Amino acid sequence: MADKKPEVAKSEGEAAKVASGKEEAARGGSAGGFQAWLPLLVTVVLMPLLAFATTKLLIIPRVVQARENAAEAADREDTRSQSTQEGAKEAREPKEAKEKETKDSSGKGHGKKKQSVPITKVIVNVAGSMGTRYLMTSFTLVGSQPEFKNLIDENKDQLLDLANTSMASKTISDLEKPGARNQLRSELISIFNHALGANVVQEIYFTEFAVQ
Secondary structure (H helix, E strand, C coil), X not given: CCCHHHHHHHHHHHHHHHHHHHHHHHHHHHHHHHHHHHHHHHHHHHHHHHHHHHHHHHHHHHHHHHHHHHHHHHHHHHHHHHHHHHHHHHHHHHHHHHHHHHHHHHCCCCCCCCEXXXXXXXXXXXXXXXXXXXXXXXEEEEECCCCHHHHHHHCHHHXXXXXXXXXXXXXXXXXXXXXXXXXXXXXXXXXXXXXXXXXXXXXXXXXXXXXX
């Protein structure tokens, strides 16, 4: 019986060592597992911080600078374009003024271009000649109203009748007086405008004026 006690004690000591070794192995395994996950945890925590710092310190300032550069370039382009347009306008103004002056001097460009209507071969007997003498005329009526030609054409028969009556009242003595043609011109203008109801006929040019 005395010999068995040391064996039992030996067995208990070995069991204690085995248990202690298992505890150390367990602690070592736990520490090793944490160390294996540590780089991943560091990466997960640091990546958002690095992304935020990169965005705020690098990307955003560059975007703002690019926008400012684009705005400055657009302002310079607008200024250059405006200067070009002003220069072109200044170059056009003398030319336009000259064209306007030319139109004004020629009576054109104001929507009042003069129009003309010819009246040909108006033949009447001279008053007091017993039908032995006659007056033959051709003349052109001139006016600037837009509807001038239409007015003359619509009232042509009346105007011819008035012209015949006026010229048939002239004697040889009347027609041979100095300025007789100008007097007859003024008389016809007055008669025609009175019939038309407005200052339509502005000029009359005789293209034929013969007493036979």
